[in-house]
Amino acid sequence: MPETPRPFLDITSSVTGRAWIDRLDTGAARAATAIGQRSDIPDILARVIAARGVGIDDAQTYLEPTIRALMPDPSTLTDMDALAERLAQAITDHESIALFGDYDVDGACSCALMTRFLRAFGIEPQVHIPDRIFEGYGPNIAAMDKLIDAGATLIITLDCGTTSDGPIAHARNRGVDVLVIDHHLSDHDLPPASALVNPNRPDDISGLGYLCAAGVTFMVLVATNRLLRNRGDTGLPDLLKLLDLVALATICDVVPLTGLNRAFVIRGLEVARRGEKPGLSALGLAARINGPLNPYHLGFLIGPRINAGGRIGDAGLGTRLLALDDEHQSMVIAAKLEELNGERQRIEVEAVEQACATAEAEIGSGEGPPILVLASADWHPGVVGLVAARLRERSTVPPSPLPFIPTARAPAPAAPCPASTSAAP
DSSP: OOOOOOBGGGOOOOTTSOOOBOOOOHHHHHHHHHHHHHHTOOHHHHHHHHHTTOOGGGHHHHHSOOHHHHOOOGGGSTTHHHHHHHHHHHHHTTOOEEEEEOSSHHHHHHHHHHHHHHHTTTOOOEEEOOOTTTTOSSOOHHHHHHHHHTTOSEEEEESOOTTOHHHHHHHHHTTOEEEEEOOOOOSSOOOOOSEEEOTTSTTOOSSOTTOOHHHHHHHHHHHHHHHHHHTTOOSOOOGGGGHHHHHHHHHHTTOOOOTHHHHHHHHHHHHHTTTOOHHHHHHHHHTTOOSSOOHHIIIIIIHHHHHHHHHHSOTTHHHHHHHOOOHHHHHHHHHHHHHHHHHHHHHHHHHHHHHHHHHHHHHTTTOOOSSEEEEOTTSOTTTHHHHHHHHHHHOOOSSSOOOEEEESSSOOOOOOOSSOOOOOO
16 A cells, blocks of 8 residues: 655645655665665765665765766667777778768767867868758758768768668768767668667667767767777777766756766766866856856856857857867857857847747737747747747746747747846856
């Protein structure tokens, strides 16, 4: 028979009239006590950990995650061995390699990771980041042709490619191998890539579906480094020095902070605080960050500035910055991203004010359509997703917030918003 929920701290009613319910049943409460005693941590922290389902034996690893303890064998990922073998061959043969990434932080970090890895072997890859407006997401035939015509014999897609059947088939028909490193879901057959590593592909049983693309890319680099070492190669790059990029992507892509991701963030922040990447340091200066870098800095100050290039400017700026080792060039690109982020904030505020006014008029007294579609020819396509998020946050229509679907195609009234709206950082 299920236990009756107990009031937490004996508070049966809060100021708003809600009961404070103890989330821990008797068994979980005992586990919390054991965790507190074994790990020597405060009772309230032990209760939080137990409430998250962490077992007594796993508590210490949860509190102090390490790459060594949490990194699985990369070969558990489907197609990993084939992909690492092809990449190692390209490195050994010093092939011309091209990278095709996404225009967000995860894509930029993934491309920067692969670029830095290949440079350690004397290979400077071509890098193509598609324009959000004119090319859209993922590989396209024109871009693939451009990379192949420039000499690429191997194309690697990062944070994209799982649903790009046509462009990948086109590249293969031109005699070029394509490796896909991704984490996005797919609802249809996989493309004809030479190898495709994605923990969310239907036949993958690794249990690593919570990784962002940069996390998957790091696993690929580990597998490739291992393969090259087993072949007798020396002078291999220290992959742990790249964990700051993995941490940045993990935080900005808002993937679950569970398992290996916890180690990526904790250890990646340690690397980031050493200031070894001129690009991250330059963005920190542009964002006026004081003190050691923390998750808030990465997610709300550095991340939006990298994304600004993909939203309203040059989508490749973020990747170039994160792959740079030159301090002067890093400062120049960081200043440009700072300028673009300020412009993005202004555009977003104006669009949200217009959308808010239109939504208020449509909803009226609170009786409105179950879904509200807002549109304006004046809204920049790069910020409509942000506008939707702002409207969702502001909505108070009972019994639950009203869904908003803004678009940037049809005109909409530009009446002033009755309440002020702050821009994202």
